[in-house]
């Protein structure tokens with residue numbers, strides 16, 4: 530039985546992608562891997578786990594060979610704010626890690642999913658309804674690694690026939706795992722603070738509009754793009770996908786519909802504000818819609834309602 534490998538399995542996306550893949554393809558068909566030595570808590574009970582550092586090609590090769598892997602979801606990466614703080618580490622993890630995965634995929638004929646991002650765009654990109662094919666001159670190390678990653682995946686598809694596919698993810702909102710140092714993290718933190726303290730101090734300006742998505746939609750997109758009929762795909766890599774666009778003040782208002790006393794104030798972090806100001810306000814996802822039938826299920830009101838009720842239950846259970 531050929532298997533599916535998820536790198537970065539303990540991260541923000543991996544923690545939800547692994548259970549979704551196991552529910553769909555079977556527990557033992559999905560190998561979780563991460564740079565962390567031991568999976569936390571119950572994770573160890575949930576299915577096969579391998580410690581692997583994607584910057585060490587022999588570790589990736591060993592896992593792929595031993596488990597007869599046919600598809601890799603390469604989620605191991607540094608997010609935008611951390612990458613700006615440690616650009617050299619970000620290049621090593623985000624680029625060398627991807628290169629190592631693609632090289633082993635070439636040798637063992639694996640398909641590869643690569644998560645690109647709204648960060649792959651920059652200040653010279655059209656910012657509203659950003660087209661699928663447009664100017665990509667990002668000004669962050671995170672963005673540089675995402676554009677280069679998109680191109681490297683295209684190269685491996687063209688030159689070696691590797692089935693590389695990917696999407697450009699917007700900011701992701703989830704009640705399961707916390708984000709790890711992104712510019713869009715405020716849209717997760719705000720829910721924790723709303724439920725715990727009834728107020729939140731936001732690190733972006735109130736009018737900063739960014740593209741966002743609820744995690745269940747993002748997970749479904751990652752599964753659907755890899756299952757899509759290749760004959761229908763004109764693009765392979767880095768499909769724009771979107772679900773909603775909002776500013777911190779609009780999100781605060783949506784939360785107030787459920788928690789009327791909720792208050793927000795602002796202490797702008799200049800680094801993350803500059804990153805956000807270089808990104809699109811909204812994406813045009815028509816290529817994903819027409820080539821593989823993409824459609825988001827959650828808009829802002831639906832996401833806010835579900836997020837508040839699920840997170841409330843989680844916080845109460847943890848008490």
Ligand code: SER
Pocket residue numbers: 608609610645646647648671698699700701710711712713714
């Ligand atoms: N959510 C990511 C970040 O803020 C964007 O891809 O870094």
